[in-house]
Amino acid sequence: MITSKANPKIKNVVKLQKASERRDQNRIIIEGRREIERAILCGFIIDTLFICNEIKDYSSELMDRSSWIKANIIEEVSLEVFEKIAYREGSDGLLAVAIPKYADIKDFKPKKDPLIIVLETVEKPGNLGAIMRTADAAGVDAVIIADQRTDLYNPNAIRASIGTIFSVPLFSCSSEECIEWLKENDIKIFCTYLKASIDYLEADFTKGSAIVMGTEATGISDIWVKAADQNLIIPMNGIADSLNVSVTTAIVVFEAIRQRRI
Numbered sequence: 001m002i003t004s005k006a007n008p009k010i011k012n013v014v015k016l017q018k019a020s021e022r023r024d025q026n027r028i029i030i031e032g033r034r035e036i037e038r039a040i041l042c043g044f045i046i047d048t049l050f051i052c053n054e055i056k057d058y059s060s061e062l063m064d065r066s067s068w069i070k071a072n073i074i075e076e077v078s079l080e081v082f083e084k085i086a087y088r089e090g091s092d093g094l095l096a097v098a099i100p101k102y103a104d105i106k107d108f109k110p111k112k113d114p115l116i117i118v119l120e121t122v123e124k125p126g127n128l129g130a131i132m133r134t135a136d137a138a139g140v141d142a143v144i145i146a147d148q149r150t151d152l153y154n155p156n157a158i159r160a161s162i163g164t165i166f167s168v169p170l171f172s173c174s175s176e177e178c179i180e181w182l183k184e185n186d187i188k189i190f191c192t193y194l195k196a197s198i199d200y201l202e203a204d205f206t207k208g209s210a211i212v213m214g215t216e217a218t219g220i221s222d223i224w225v226k227a228a229d230q231n232l233i234i235p236m237n238g239i240a241d242s243l244n245v246s247v248t249t250a251i252v253v254f255e256a257i258r259q260r261r262i
Contacts, residue, residue: 113209
């Protein structure tokens with residue numbers, strides 16, 4: 001059992017709380033049984049699994065390595081050490097260091113008439129995670145991050161997604177590359193935009209569609225406005241002029257799903 005916070009493995013996990021370290025080491029942190037199980041289910045490799053039996057006793061499960069626990073290395077740690085590496089409250093005593101998956105959008109071959117979510121310059125990991133939950137629930141074919149500004153596997157994004165961030169194809173590229181790929185694959189571009197737009201309920205999402213969301217502060221940029229086949233708006237009946245980006249995404253995506261079921 002690891003009982004010292006000065007243990008090199010523990011010190012390295014703390015380092016991985018920084019995006020630069022995760023990038024340099026090509027490793028990510030996943031905390032929580034549900035999130036770790038989903039990562040394993042989706043083919044992610046668990047490098048090291050840290051277990052705190054003082055929070056929950058996993059001893060019997062460790063005796064059976066054919067169970068859900070799949071890791072190259074399993075380390076039991078004390079409560080004091082686990083509290084050092086944990087990043088959320090109410091943890092269930094499991095934290096994994098895993099190998100991320102990154103893919104090139106140019107290698108992605110979508111099915112006929114795919115439904116894609118594009119997030120331009122998404123900045124908040126919590127919003128990314130919430131949108132990944134929507135993408136998973138709706139069966140979206142892919143999520144593309146255009147002009148990335150946040151770490152795709154930020155621990156808070158993983159937590160907000162409750163592990164669904166591992167289940168949906170996720171790509172990162174420039175806006176120019178993304179637009180080119182969408183055009184090449186005959187996917188119509190629908191941008192949420194306040195000006196010169198139609199009600200989202202009037203749009204036709206039954207063919208290949210990309211629903212593009214911008215940041216809450218500035219919305220989408222001109223390159224997307226010009227590239228759009230149609231700009232969309234969600235009518236507001238109150239004094240608010242906008243919704244949280246994850247809420248907006250869910251509204252439009254599930255309208256697209258509704259149309260595809262008719």
